[in-house]
Amino acid sequence: MDKAQILIASNRGPVSFSITDEGSLEHRRGGGGLVSGMISVATEVDGVWVCAALSDADRRAAAESPEARLDLRYDLEGMRVHMLDIPEETLKGAYTEIANSTLWFVQHMLYDTPNKPSFGSGFRRSWEDYTAYNNAFAEALVAGAADNARVAVQDYHLALVPRVLRARRPDLRIAHFSHTPWAPPEYFRMLPDDIARDLLTGMLGADRLGFLSPRWANAFLRCCAEILRADVDLASGTVEYGGRIIRVGVHALGADEAGLRESAAEPLVGVRREMLEELVGDRKLIVRVDRTELSKNIVRGLEAYRELLRSHPEWHGRVTHLAFAYPSRGDVPEYREYTDSVLRVAKEINAEFATADWTPLVLEVNDDYPRSLASFQLADVLLVNPIRDGMNLVAKEGPVLSERDSVLVLSREAGAADELGEDALTVNPYDTVETARALHRALSMPPEERRRRRERLAEAAMALPPRRWFQDQLRSLG
Ligand SMILES: O=P(O)(O)OC[C@H]1O[C@H](O[C@H]2O[C@H](CO)[C@@H](O)[C@H](O)[C@H]2O)[C@H](O)[C@@H](O)[C@@H]1O
Numbered sequence: 001m002d003k004a005q006i007l008i009a010s011n012r013g014p015v016s017f018s019i020t021d022e023g024s025l026e027h028r029r030g031g032g033g034l035v036s037g038m039i040s041v042a043t044e045v046d047g048v049w050v051c052a053a054l055s056d057a058d059r060r061a062a063a064e065s066p067e068a069r070l071d072l073r074y075d076l077e078g079m080r081v082h083m084l085d086i087p088e089e090t091l092k093g094a095y096t097e098i099a100n101s102t103l104w105f106v107q108h109m110l111y112d113t114p115n116k117p118s119f120g121s122g123f124r125r126s127w128e129d130y131t132a133y134n135n136a137f138a139e140a141l142v143a144g145a146a147d148n149a150r151v152a153v154q155d156y157h158l159a160l161v162p163r164v165l166r167a168r169r170p171d172l173r174i175a176h177f178s179h180t181p182w183a184p185p186e187y188f189r190m191l192p193d194d195i196a197r198d199l200l201t202g203m204l205g206a207d208r209l210g211f212l213s214p215r216w217a218n219a220f221l222r223c224c225a226e227i228l229r230a231d232v233d234l235a236s237g238t239v240e241y242g243g244r245i246i247r248v249g250v251h252a253l254g255a256d257e258a259g260l261r262e263s264a265a266e267p268l269v270g271v272r273r274e275m276l277e278e279l280v281g282d283r284k285l286i287v288r289v290d291r292t293e294l295s296k297n298i299v300r301g302l303e304a305y306r307e308l309l310r311s312h313p314e315w316h317g318r319v320t321h322l323a324f325a326y327p328s329r330g331d332v333p334e335y336r337e338y339t340d341s342v343l344r345v346a347k348e349i350n351a352e353f354a355t356a357d358w359t360p361l362v363l364e365v366n367d368d369y370p371r372s373l374a375s376f377q378l379a380d381v382l383l384v385n386p387i388r389d390g391m392n393l394v395a396k397e398g399p400v401l402s403e404r405d406s407v408l409v410l411s412r413e414a415g416a417a418d419e420l421g422e423d424a425l426t427v428n429p430y431d432t433v434e435t436a437r438a439l440h441r442a443l444s445m446p447p448e449e450r451r452r453r454r455e456r457l458a459e460a461a462m463a464l465p466p467r468r469w470f471q472d473q474l475r476s477l478g
């Protein structure tokens with residue numbers, strides 16, 4: 001196999017496999033925003049995308065492919081995909097325990113601190129898995145990179161890769177991009193000191209670090225100054241460490257208009273759309289679409305809807321809330337408990353308000369991407385209220401596909417608020433009364449104002465398509 005000039009590395013790859021009832025493998029697009037952003041890049045770049053096999057079906061697919069190497073060139077029309085068959089126990093420690101149960105919680109400031117976290121010996125064992133997992137990625141990149149190749153490492157799963165890669169292959173040009181927020185030093189330093197330092201110095205092995213918002217870049221720089229005592233220039237976004245200068249840049253990620261329109265034109269989206277139209281009738285429609293994820297703040301979103309129905313009885317029978325919460329990270333107990341809370345509040349709302357001919361809330365906790373796209377088309381209001389979010393692509397995709405000039409109610413704590421804050425109705429995600437008021441204002445907004453806002457939102461959402469986002473990063477590597 002030829003060595004590549006451009007390599008991407010991420011935990012989740014562009015496709016996820018599953019096993020059909022007949023026992024054969026089938027694949028679909030990987031879920032979540034990182035894949036939504038990167039997949040359109042992958043169709044254009046000639047290179048290699050290194051990712052992990054994340055399920056038994058993925059592992060089987062990886063093992064069945066020649067030399068455990070999957071060649072999906074046909075499916076992606078561009079990149080070859082190299083899926084790493086990492087031992088299940090190592091993956092559990094790295095992905096479930098460290099990436100999802102620790103780093104995600106730190107960066108989104110999700111801990112219920114009187115009880116958690118507590119970094120004991122189990123955590124230390126998982127840290128060894130995380131290190132081994134990062135080494136496995138670095139190994140694959142070392143083997144697959146041509147001389148002076150450019151490598152774009154993605155996200156918190158792979159924070160140690162840049163340092164290992166630089167030590168092994170000083171010829172490479174290395175970028176690391178964070179898709180999450182970054183916690184301020186006062187929160188980040190709850191991690192054990194050696195591990196906080198390991199993460200920061202791991203990332204500083206790159207030539208260039210990227211974030212989705214100036215807020216997250218700034219917090220990272222402050223961590224470097226306070227925890228590593230590195231020489232940091234906040235204004236120019238540079239860190240001097242280990243005799244090198246590392247540049248920290250901000251690259252917001254926008255919606256992929258062409259890809260979205262192509263997906264929305266699939267016949268199945270039409271089928272789902274008809275189904276939703278029948279369900280909703282001529283009622284107003286409030287939509288939300290998220291992974292069943294603590295940081296997406298689904299429970300408070302539902303509470304805000306309940307508050308709307310309590311404080312504005314004129315909407316009874318005249319509005320439906322569709323909440324599509326597709327499954328995510330079911331191996332983490334907090335996610336399972338959170339899903340239960342979402343289901344419980346939904347049940348309470350319907351018990352309080354439903355009538356013989358009106359179901360105020362329709363909550364679905366299964367994965368149906370065509371249905372999500374159809375709901376973007378039909379929404380009158382799109383609710384995106386995360387506690388903290390690196391970007392949030394749903395907030396950008398909604399206005400692009402909207403056919404009813406949907407009004408965006410958006411948390412000010414999402415990275416997307418940097419670009420969409422002017423034309424969305426922004427809210428404090430903890431304030432359910434303010435969110436309910438915003439929902440009422442959105443439902444009552446005059447058509448002309450809705451149209452103006454929606455057009456500007458769509459324009460802002462498409463201003464930084466993934467292709468440009470990625471090319472900017474490559475260019476910044478020289
Ligand atoms: O891979 P999973 O564990 O299933 O999680 C899905 C992805 O979640 C996170 O996505 C982030 O990236 C988006 C695109 O930049 C951004 O809009 C969003 O705010 C982030 O939450 C995670 O960072 C990815 O690595 C995951 O693949």
Ligand SMILES: O=c1ccn([C@@H]2O[C@H](COP(=O)(O)OP(=O)(O)O)[C@@H](O)[C@H]2O)c(=O)[nH]1
Pocket residue numbers: 030031032033034036289290291326367368369370372391392393394395397
């Ligand atoms: O059933 C669905 C519904 C939505 N999405 C996509 O998942 C991404 C979610 O990205 P976002 O940045 O909003 O949040 P993340 O889940 O990455 O934290 C968006 O592109 C959605 O269109 C998906 O993969 N499956």
